[in-house]
Amino acid sequence: MKHHLLFDFTVDKAAKTVFITREFNAELPLVWDAFTQAEILDQWVAPKPWTSKTKFMEFKAGGRRFYAMVSPEGQERWAIQKYTSISPKTNFKLFNAFADKDENPELPGSEWDYTFSEQNGITRVDITIYNESLERLEKMIEMGFTEGYKMSMVNLENVLESLSGVSKQ
Template sequence: MPVIDAKHDIDNLTLTITAHFAAPVQRIWQIYADPRQLEKIWGPPTFPATVVQHDLTAGSRTTYYMTGPDGEKYGGYWDVTAVDEPNSFAFDDGFADADLNPDPSMPVSKCVYTFAEHDGGTHATYASTFASAEALQQVLDMGVVEGSTSAINQIDALLAA
């Protein structure tokens, strides 16, 4: 499994997941840049993602929804704030309503995804910062660590396909 560490720090309002992939940085980058590949790994296996709009450039918005086992749809969005292809990108990650508009009642995290060459593969760091301890705790209670870990771990199967 690619994920080697997942830790949260309530005092610093952070959640950081680290993974290693047996693929070059450019290949990992393409998974996040291509909406059809992104939807294969963004949601956990039981909540597959459908990417509606995606352009991995600063100033753009990605919209998507995940479909749960019961058929219910859960919307989300990224507001992309910075891109350094193929090394990193940053975005505000939030929840969305049924029309894929931001839901202001839910937490937003500031995310930075970084990819670096490591032993012939890629070392990936997925770092998220929250506005408050309550916001971080809310997503922890929703299962963000388990969901994100299982989603990221799907990358190996995509690479093998």
């Protein structure tokens, strides 16, 4: 039986916040790994034809990830993330900012809060992205964040399917 998987993407400009809820037909440990391991993140997080390359990632409270979205022409858009809290397999939070290639952040940034839950083999990820300014939220949207993130979620679904090695009925 094929499940209808929830995907909700809401932009609340008044609250300077993006709310994303997405379900995956995969077990929670695999979905958690896809969000917390650089080698898996780089396989799905960039909307095609862009790619992602992580320069470094230390997934722990106080740790950082420095990565770039790379265009087909080789243009790099760098970002830095600092993990502010981690509750294994249930939640992690980070501060995200665009950056230059030398890790200098372009402030203001945004706070991301990821919550994971599983029921009957379906994993749900709730993401809240609070932007420090309306201008930053509008810049994200202007840069194609909405379309790009939706494309990334399809990429993730495909990666999870290939990693699980089993097509669920």
